[in-house]
Amino acid sequence: MTAPGLLPPAARSRAALRLAVAALEEEFSLPVCRGCGLMSYPPADICSGCLGDDLDWQRVDPGGEIVAATAIERPIETYFRMNAPLRLGLIRLAPGAMLFAFLAPDIAPHGRTRVALRLNAAGSAVLVAGADAALPLPGLSARRGTACFLASPDPAAAADRLASALANDSIAHHMEAGAGTWVLAAQIGGRWHSVTIGPEAVAA
Incomplete structure (x- = not known):
């Protein structure tokens, strides 16, 4: 069993599990209400605008503007500390x-x-904001061509959690x-996507 604090918090709502699928697919997608067109973040099963339940995951423009930024010196969670x-x-x-995102070190506020x-x-x-910049945290997935690599102190737990997200989306x-x-x-949208999860020395 992994020592407490060595993994980041992993709790996600059922709707938010779909974000892991999008990350594996290397797409930026969010649920959009078919009724009123409102984009839902955090992901939810009910539209916060019209309370409709007909939401469709769609690719969205990843471009945006940083409205505010901060640096937390003493986070509550052990992993972030x-x-x-x-x-x-x-x-x-x-x-x-x-939405809130981790900022890469060399991204202006x-x-x-x-x-x-x-x-x-x-x-x-x-x-993550600043997708082409230095990563804001260790242990984030990286791409080499069509393959995805992930460093984790507990590869089995990370693989199980990702498998649960895939199963949640059938x-x-x-x-x-x-x-x-x-x-x-995993076969997503007619294409196979893979991720190798191992200790940092393996995944690096």
Whole structure:
């Protein structure tokens, strides 16, 4: 069992599990209400604008503007304290949605940026601003061509959590384990996507 604090918080709502699928697919998508067109963030099963339940996940423009930024010197969670200071930004997307994202170290606390979905060391999705810049936290997924790699102190737990997100969306997938590394492959939108999860030395 992984020692407390070595993994980031992983609790997600059922609706938000779909973000991990989008991260694996390397797409920036959010639920959009078919009734009123409102983009929903955080992801939810009910539209906060018209209270309709007909929401469709769609690709959205990842470009946005940093409205406000802060640095948390003493986060409450142990994992984040180990990686303090924690830079967070409030970002307004072009379609109007507002969201919080981790800010990369070399991103200015104002102006235009791009938001991306990445997997964290727990196998859950997080939002990162400055997708092409240095990563704001260790243990975030990285791409090499069409392959995805994720460093985690507990590869099995991260793989199980990602598999749960795929199962929640009824996506066909399979896992293989060997030598402390897990490989998970999933068929999303007619294409196979894979992620290799292992210790930092393996995934780096």
